Amino acid sequence: MLELQRIKQVVEAALLCADEPLTLDLLERLFAEGECDKPALKSVIESIEEECAGRGIELKRVASGYRFQVRQELAPWMSRMWEDRPPRYSRAVLETLALIAYKQPVTRGDIEQVRGVAVNSNMVRALLERDWIRVVGYREVPGRPAMYGTTKTFLDYFNLKSLDELPTLPEIRALIEPIEAELAGAGPEYVEGPRVEFPTDNVTVEGVTVDDVTVESVTIEDAPAESDNEFLDARSAEQER
Numbered sequence: 001m002l003e004l005q006r007i008k009q010v011v012e013a014a015l016l017c018a019d020e021p022l023t024l025d026l027l028e029r030l031f032a033e034g035e036c037d038k039p040a041l042k043s044v045i046e047s048i049e050e051e052c053a054g055r056g057i058e059l060k061r062v063a064s065g066y067r068f069q070v071r072q073e074l075a076p077w078m079s080r081m082w083e084d085r086p087p088r089y090s091r092a093v094l095e096t097l098a099l100i101a102y103k104q105p106v107t108r109g110d111i112e113q114v115r116g117v118a119v120n121s122n123m124v125r126a127l128l129e130r131d132w133i134r135v136v137g138y139r140e141v142p143g144r145p146a147m148y149g150t151t152k153t154f155l156d157y158f159n160l161k162s163l164d165e166l167p168t169l170p171e172i173r174a175l176i177e178p179i180e181a182e183l184a185g186a187g188p189e190y191v192e193g194p195r196v197e198f199p200t201d202n203v204t205v206e207g208v209t210v211d212d213v214t215v216e217s218v219t220i221e222d223a224p225a226e227s228d229n230e231f232l233d234a235r236s237a238e239q240e241r
Contacts, residue, residue: 002035008044021065021156063155063162072159093123097132101154101166105136105147124148132157 010030014022024041045066049059060069070078079085096119099111108119127133136149155162167175 001037001040002031004040004044004047007031007036007040008047011041011044012048015059015066015068018067021062021067023065026065060159061161062159063152092117092120093127096123097127097154098172100127100133100148101150101163104149107139107145107147109145 011027014027014030024038024045027041028036028038030036045059052058056071056074057068058071060067092115095115096111099114100106103110103114108124111119124133128135131151131153133148133154134151135146137147138144139147150163160166
């Protein structure tokens with residue numbers, strides 16, 4: 001058996017070199033027979049986690065294994081190292097991904113029933129290509145629609161070990177509402193008011209007062225196609241509708 005200090009050095013080096021999280025099984029394969037076992041590895045992992053406390057990096061366990069990563073609270077400073085900003089996903093993308101994560105396995109029909117609008121095929125394709133979702137089976141009904149579920153890559157991206165760590169609905173609202181207020185407040189005269197959610201694209205609102213002027217009836221016939229800088233092509237969305 002190697003000394004724990006040497007085992008720790010090997011584990012730290014492997015985690016720094018790896019392009020993806022490493023499981024205990026993968027780490028154990030780095031050692032010859034008799035050099036290290038799982039109890040020693042677990043002891044080393046715990047030691048590294050303790051040593052990272054209070055530092056700029058942490059040893060994090062996600063669905064695919066262990067990895068070194070920058071602490072989330074330091075992201076504002078680290079983002080200045082790159083000119084490209086991370087993509088911002090449309091509400092349609094996030095709603096679709098959330099429905100798959102919380103209700104899986106689900107079909108496109110299930111998602112459309114909840115959202116009240118058609119699911120853009122480009123959106124689903126992009127989520128598949130990003131490896132955030134996958135086809136987990138086919139429902140035994142006419143047409144045999146594909147059923148979708150999330151992947152380990154999805155869990156890794158969102159810093160989760162399992163689906164049990166998904167935030168609750170109140171936590172999600174607390175995260176989304178400031179973002180929605182920021183987006184809605186892009187105009188200089190924005191004043192936050194009560195939120196109104198429309199279940200369908202065809203909505204009629206009556207008796208709304210804006211700036212002391214009462215609007216008797218407002219009808220929204222068709223909502224414009226939602227777009228996203230990475231996932232959606234507006235032209236394709238219009239053609240599909």
